[in-house]
Amino acid sequence: MDIDKEIRTEGRPGGGDGETAPAGRTGAGSPVEFRLDAASGVPTYLQLVHQVEHALRLGYLKPGDQLPKVRDVVAALAINPNTVLKAYKELETKGLTAGRPGQGTFIQATLSQVTLPELAGLRRSLLGWLASAEAAGLDEDGMVALFSSALRDFFNRRGGSAGGRGTAGGETEGVA
Amino acid sequence: MSVNVIEAGGLGKRYGGTWALRDCSLAIPAGHVAALVGPNGAGKSTLLNLAAGLAEPSAGGVTVLGGRPAGSRAAADGIAFVAQDTPLYKNLPVADMLHLTRNLNRRFDQAYAQGRLAELGIPLKRKAGKLSGGQQAQLALTLALARRPRLLLLDEPVAMLDPVARHDFMAAVLTAMADDGVSVVLSSHALAELERVADYLVLLSRGRVQVAGEVEDLLASHRMLTGPAADAGRYAERPVVHLQRGEAQAHLLVRATPHDPVPPGWEAHPVGLEELALAYLREPGAGALPGPARGRSTQTSEVTR
Numbered sequence: 264m265d266i267d268k269e270i271r272t273e274g275r276p277g278g279g280d281g282e283t284a285p286a287g288r289t290g291a292g293s294p295v296e297f298r299l300d301a302a303s304g305v306p307t308y309l310q311l312v313h314q315v316e317h318a319l320r321l322g323y324l325k326p327g328d329q330l331p332k333v334r335d336v337v338a339a340l341a342i343n344p345n346t347v348l349k350a351y352k353e354l355e356t357k358g359l360t361a362g363r364p365g366q367g368t369f370i371q372a373t374l375s376q377v378t379l380p381e382l383a384g385l386r387r388s389l390l391g392w393l394a395s396a397e398a399a400g401l402d403e404d405g406m407v408a409l410f411s412s413a414l415r416d417f418f419n420r421r422g423g424s425a426g427g428r429g430t431a432g433g434e435t436e437g438v439a
Numbered sequence: 440m441s442v443n444v445i446e447a448g449g450l451g452k453r454y455g456g457t458w459a460l461r462d463c464s465l466a467i468p469a470g471h472v473a474a475l476v477g478p479n480g481a482g483k484s485t486l487l488n489l490a491a492g493l494a495e496p497s498a499g500g501v502t503v504l505g506g507r508p509a510g511s512r513a514a515a516d517g518i519a520f521v522a523q524d525t526p527l528y529k530n531l532p533v534a535d536m537l538h539l540t541r542n543l544n545r546r547f548d549q550a551y552a553q554g555r556l557a558e559l560g561i562p563l564k565r566k567a568g569k570l571s572g573g574q575q576a577q578l579a580l581t582l583a584l585a586r587r588p589r590l591l592l593l594d595e596p597v598a599m600l601d602p603v604a605r606h607d608f609m610a611a612v613l614t615a616m617a618d619d620g621v622s623v624v625l626s627s628h629a630l631a632e633l634e635r636v637a638d639y640l641v642l643l644s645r646g647r648v649q650v651a652g653e654v655e656d657l658l659a660s661h662r663m664l665t666g667p668a669a670d671a672g673r674y675a676e677r678p679v680v681h682l683q684r685g686e687a688q689a690h691l692l693v694r695a696t697p698h699d700p701v702p703p704g705w706e707a708h709p710v711g712l713e714e715l716a717l718a719y720l721r722e723p724g725a726g727a728l729p730g731p732a733r734g735r736s737t738q739t740s741e742v743t744r
Contacts, residue, residue: 299635304711307635334617341610342635343472344617 293331294323299340307342311350319359319374322382330360330368442469442505444590444622445490449499451646452485459485461646463499467624467639469589471653472616474633475626476716477643483626484523486643487594490624491520504589516545519583520592525575525599529568533578536567540582552585573604577611584615591615593625597632605629609636630713642716644723654712661715664691666705673702680725681718692718 295318297311305313318324333347351368354360361371377385396406443466450463460482467473475483488494489501492510500508507514527536533556541547556563559581561574570578576596583591591612597605613636615621627633633640640657642650650657661680671682671689678694692710701707710718719725 301631301635334614337617338610338614340635341606341613343613343638345471345638346635 293329294318295328295331297331297336297340299342308346308350308353311336311347312353315350315354315359316374319370322377322379324370324373326370326373328370329366330354330370332367443467443502444469444471444473444505445501445503445624446506447486447489447499447501450486450489450496450501451498452482452489452494453497458497458646460489460643461498463643463646463648465641465648465651467622467641467651469505469622470620471639472613472623472625472637473639473641474637475624475641475643476628476630476633476720477649478720481643482646483643484594485646487520487592487624487626491518491592493520517589518592519586519588519590521579521583521594521596523594523598525579527567527575527579530566532564532566533561533570534563536578536582537563537585540585544586546586548585548587551587552581555581555584571604573600573607576600576604576608580608580611584621587619588621591621591623593623595626595628597627597629605632630716633716634712637712640712640716642719644720649723649725650719657715658710658712660694660696661710662693662695662697662699663708663710663714664693664695664701664705665689665708666691666702670702670704681722 295314297314299307299310303310315324315330330351333344333351336342336347337344351360351362355362355368359370359372359374360368362368393406396409401409445465445467447463447465451461452459453461459480463482463486475486477483485494489496490503490509492514495510503509503514504517507517528539531539537549537552537556540552541549553563556578559574559577561570561578567575567578576599580596593612596612597608600608609632612623612625616623625637638654640650640652640654641648666689668684668687668689671684671691679691680694681692683690692715695707697707697709
């Protein structure tokens with residue numbers, strides 16, 4: 264009964280890890296589309312929240328951008344409208360979005376203080392690190408383990424919270 | 440906003456000497472997709488038929504849409520019901536089905552129905568019986584929605600459909616909910632699918648309501664505890680819904696919130712709708728307690744004291 268798999272054949276390229284299903288045209292008028300991973304065990308509304316946060320971190324979404332309309336998400340993913348509303352409310356509570364009556368939901372903050380070119384540069388150096396890790400004989404799980412452990416150490420040494428998840432640095436960057 | 444789309448008190452239906460539904464009391468609030476779940480013969484279709492006014496109760500009563508007696512004209516005007524077998528006249532062309540339905544109902548939005556069928560690419564001249572299963576289901580749904588109901592009742596709406604048709608059908612139902620705020624009550628065996636569709640759950644077992652409540656509340660008030668099988672018996676005092684015991688390890692589905700302390704040596708995990716429903720379905724006796732969302736006798740907070 265995995266409906267996701269049935270839709271995947273229409274998937275857009277670069278849709279990610281292959282575990283999730285592209286969802287058609289939720290993104291009409293919005294820079295992003297939502298996908299659902301039925302096997303992840305993560306509640307549907309949280310999946311939507313995470314995808315917006317992820318898109319914000321990677322610069323796919325910027326202040327002023329519109330999120331897909333609730334109706335479009337419902338139509339594309341066949342999920343309960345209340346689930347989408349809950350996700351959007353959560354994003355609003357986090358200060359990341361704001362609803363505009365009659366128009367929709369818009370991004371008003373960013374999670375990334377880094378510009379797209381900077382991100383591309385950082386990604387390149389990370390790819391370089393990955394190549395050397397592979398050359399040293401690490402497999403994917405090994406790389407993830409090493410990176411996660413280094414990441415934990417890095418932030419632990421700095422006393423924990425700083426720079427961790429959800430410190431939406433851009434909350435003061437208003438929308439034009 | 441506290442209108443109940445279905446409210447039943449002591450509701451029962453007997454066919455011959457057999458109670459298909461008995462002592463059923465529940466209140467399903469508006470604005471939800473409520474799923475009726477239970478084994479075959481648990482009374483799901485009976486409950487839907489009683490709510491739709493297609494059957495007379497043998498005991499108790501049922502009202503819909505904020506107190507309208509089921510079967511009354513006021514109730515019928517606000518309800519659309521799509522029965523299990525997608526009832527269509529197979530020899531009638533689609534256009535004639537539209538015409539017939541329009542004439543049989545006080546309210547029928549012809550423009551909406553035609554627009555929807557055009558969008559779906561369902562030809563008006565084709566006989567209903569010649570449409571694909573998915574198209575027949577969509578036609579039945581279109582006829583139901585064109586009556587502009589406030590409550591949509593669906594009995595096993597997607598049981599016969601292939602995965603794409605199921606997805607499209609549910610997407611259409613949920614889009615109607617997003618557009619018009621129609622409330623939905625549907626019966627289904629497809630638990631995995633309900634996970635993302637339903638936000639209210641009614642579990643029926645042997646003709647009685649076993650669990651009823653908002654999915655979010657139900658999930659927040661149940662946890663799966665995993666630990667040593669030898670200790671499993673120690674939790675007999677607690678409201679254990681379901682126990683799976685191996686030689687060394689046991690899984691207990693208990694009524695407990697994420698804030699309740701986890702016993703030493705045990706791990707607690709959140710549960711999903713499917714896991715929760717399966718556990719209850721395997722333990723028909725666990726239905727003695729009311730749904731935690733509307734708990735009366737047992738508060739979840741006292742669960743793991």
